[in-house]
Amino acid sequence: MAQVKEAFEFVRIVGNERRVGSTLQSVSRHWQGEKECFLFISPHDDDVAISVGLLVQLAKRENVPVHIIIVTDGSMGYCDIAEKESISGIRCEEAFECYQSLDVLKENIIWLGFPACYVDAYRGRRPASTNDKVIIKGFTGLQNAFTYYLRKICPTQCFLPTSKDLHPTHRIVHEEFLISLFHASGAIWPELGEPLEKTPYSHEIAVYCDFPEPPQLKVRTPLSFLERKLKAIAAFGSQRQIGSIIDIVKHTGPEEYIRALEFKLYNPHRYKDLFEEKGVIDFTHR
Numbered sequence: 022m023a024q025v026k027e028a029f030e031f032v033r034i035v036g037n038e039r040r041v042g043s044t045l046q047s048v049s050r051h052w053q054g055e056k057e058c059f060l061f062i063s064p065h066d067d068d069v070a071i072s073v074g075l076l077v078q079l080a081k082r083e084n085v086p087v088h089i090i091i092v093t094d095g096s097m098g099y100c101d102i103a104e105k106e107s108i109s110g111i112r113c114e115e116a117f118e119c120y121q122s123l124d125v126l127k128e129n130i131i132w133l134g135f136p137a138c139y140v141d142a143y144r145g146r147r148p149a150s151t152n153d154k155v156i157i158k159g160f161t162g163l164q165n166a167f168t169y170y171l172r173k174i175c176p177t178q179c180f181l182p183t184s185k186d187l188h189p190t191h192r193i194v195h196e197e198f199l200i201s202l203f204h205a206s207g208a209i210w211p212e213l214g215e216p217l218e219k220t221p222y223s224h225e226i227a228v229y230c231d232f233p234e235p236p237q238l239k240v241r242t243p244l245s246f247l248e249r250k251l252k253a254i255a256a257f258g259s260q261r262q263i264g265s266i267i268d269i270v271k272h273t274g275p276e277e278y279i280r281a282l283e284f285k286l287y288n289p290h291r292y293k294d295l296f297e298e299k300g301v302i303d304f305t306h307r
Contacts (some may be wrong), residue, residue, distance in 0.1 A: 022099075023026075025174040027244065028042050028043075028244055029044070029082075029235070029243070030043070030239075030241040031043065031044065031045055031047065031048045031238070031239070031240055031241075032048070032050040032238070032239045032241075033050075033237055033238050033239075034235075034238075035050070036238070041295050044083060045085075045240075047081055047215060050137065050236070051177070051222045053177045056177055056179050057083075057085045057086075057178070058085065058174065059086070059087050059177075059179075059180065060086050060088045060089075060170075060174055060175060060176035060178070060179045060180070060195060060221070061073070061077065061087065061088070061089045061179075061180045062090050062092065062179065062180065062181035062182070063089055063090065063091045063139075064117065064182060064188070064191050064194040065091070065095065065117035065158040065188075065190070065207070066091050066093075066095055066112050066113070066119070067075055067116075067119070067254065067257045067259070067263075068122070068191070068228050069089055069180075069226075069267075070119050070120070070183060070250065070253050070279075071254055071270065072182070072226040072227055072228045072277070073226050073277050073279070074243050074252055074253055074270075075240060075247065075256065075275060075276075076180070076277055076279065077120070077123045077125065077241060078246050078249060078250070079125070079242065079246075081123075081124045083280055086176050087124075087125050087126075087129060088129040088131065088176065089129065089131065090131045090133060090170060091130070092135055092190075092194055093115060093140060093190060094109045094112075094132075094133075094139045094154075095109050095111075095112030095113065095116075095135055095137060096108060097135060097137040097138045097231055098137065098192075098260060099259075099261070100260065101259075104219065106257045111199075113132055115256050115259060116130065116240050116256075116257075117130055117132075118256040119253045119254070119257065122249070122252060122253045130131055131170060134155055135154055136154060138190070140190050140194065141189075141193060142191050143155070144162065144163060144197060145162050145164050145185075145197075146160050146161075146162035146164045146168075146210075147171075149161040157169050157213070157223065158213060158306075159212075160213045163193075164196035164197055164200060164201045164204060165210075167197060167198050167205070168201045168205045168210060168213050169214060171201060171221075172203065172205050172213055172214030172215060172217060173188060174178050175217060175218075176220065177219075177221050178221055178222045178224065179202070179222070179223045179224070180225075180226050180279070181195055181198055182195060182226055182228050182232065183195070183196065183225040183226070183228075183232055183233060183280070184196070184225070184233060185230055185232070186228055186229050186230050187229040190198055191228060199282075199284075202220055202223065206219075207241075212300040222282075223281075224279045224280060224281050224282060225249065225282055226277075226279060226280075227278065227280075232278075236277070236278040237280060237281050238278065238280075238281070239278050240276065240277050241275055241277060242275040242276075242284070243275065244275055247270075247271070247274065247275035250270065251270060254266065254267055260276075
């Protein structure tokens, strides 16, 4: 691993400007002081640790509460046939060990338990039947769960895998979470809690694939933060390939990248000028 500076460094690119600071707050465009609260969405139990295990620690450094929602139950992650029936429980224990080692409070780690490789069947929201998973207020579905927890946690910033990730579960979770931000900020489904006063800012994190567009934020930490991240990832010992993932993360060094999600609701006035009659230049008398 290349020699790195034993210091905290935060670099945000805003247009042509390069902002550098020693804290997240110093380079943030949306920092809300004591209200600041981070919510990380992890389609699988290890996604957040692998992609932004440093950022989780940095939030703690700045006294920002951290919540993690683990979406799926890990039931398809067995590497030993003897663990086929027990792997979900094993991975749940590993997940709590991992994130508690990064100082995330146990009560802030939410294991939803949607069936792995089957989240497509839980798009949206529907009245729950007896055999359904993740039943909240008589309903099930990704949008039902995300809306409920967004209103309960009231985060100021959310982090989720990129929309262009290789894993289909990551893409589905991305889509369902973004529309849930819209639901959570409105009056729909009042049994899921009071609407958010302000829609949280959202960011993409990279797990398997590159970002669809370049990220705007880079964080760098001392090596001790990387060592703690590597130890946290190692908690997922049931995953036989975890050693190769640790090697990749170690080789990368104590750096992570985050991309802000920018999306705007439709406003027809943005397009009005495109269809206005333009002046005609007469070249015949020139």
